[in-house]
Amino acid sequence: MSALTFDLDQLYESIFGTKPYRIEGPGNGKKFTKGTGSLLTETYLNKEIWLPTRFAEINIKDYDASEFFLPYSVIKISGKKTIVKTAMAERQGTVKELYSTDDYSISLKGFFIDDKNRVWPEDDLRAFKKLFELQTAVVLENALTNVFLEDDQKVVIESFDLPEVEGGRKHVRPFSIELESDSIFTLEVV
Template identity: 20%
Template sequence: MEFSFSKTPLMPFGNIAAIGLSSAITNKLDFGSEDFNFNGADYIGVPTLTSLAFNYKGEKIDFPECIITVNQEKNIVTTPMEGRDGTIKEYISDGDYTIAMEAAVCSYIINQNGETDYKTSHAYPKEQLEKLIRFLKIKDALDVQSDFLTLYGIKNVVVKSYGMVQETHSNRQAFNIQMLSDTPYEIKINQDVAINK
């Protein structure tokens, strides 16, 4: 089965329909051809099925399947003028990308014999959830690895908010995360030394 970008199938995820990025990219596309014109702007505001991994100081947590929606903010200065309705808008620059992620942790496991471990697979995913929450509480930027976010040059994010979603499965916990893109920068201080003679 082959897909093209113009006819990418919708992938169901709960009540959300998302475009499958990985299936579209991995189907014999020539990235160097003139016909290939895919870019991140095509997917702004579109829920997209992809993968993502958080990294922080050697620790890693991986989500093979999640839905990510990316939007672009703008930095605009508004100035009210006396005697005039509305404001004067001055476009300053592109702002941060806002990133919404929806995924789940699950305790379902298959043992070495290819059989389901019933006891473990039906337990609440407490350990996986605790590890996720430790990452979400980090008061620093997190490194992210995601083919989808790479389209926008996003390699670091800051978690803005997160929440859990009630489900009917005892072995699965869905969640959503709101993030902002983060660009590391260095501040260089140029100190002029005055020499008094």
């Protein structure tokens, strides 16, 4: 497993330009998709780290599974606010009003890998294609995003990119996915 991880570090750096930090120790896989991940965000904030990600609660008739797991991923979340600023005569600066938090933007980078048979990861690519084509939001579980996304917030996939791989690694396919948070609202007609 360490040879695969070292190779992924180099491949990630050659494709995406940075080298993510690898969390060492037992059980460093799926457990980081659950919970708040507060220890991780305090320790590794503003550092790229290998952090598994799970798309869950996929309850769609034409989708084959209830979740989609990405063990080799790096995630980034960013947010901004909309603030109305009004300049006032005889006052320095502006008056700020009408604050609202925009949707969170999430970038997910990593690899689809067939590490069992070392062949083209067609099953993962087909499952991701179906996930992308869903006309609904899904739950995203990751130690970093769990801090920012509330229980009723889901994500939608806005776009993705599958860059080419050089060097004969046909069982590895890099990906870059752009997501946006989606809050669930209930409209009540009175």
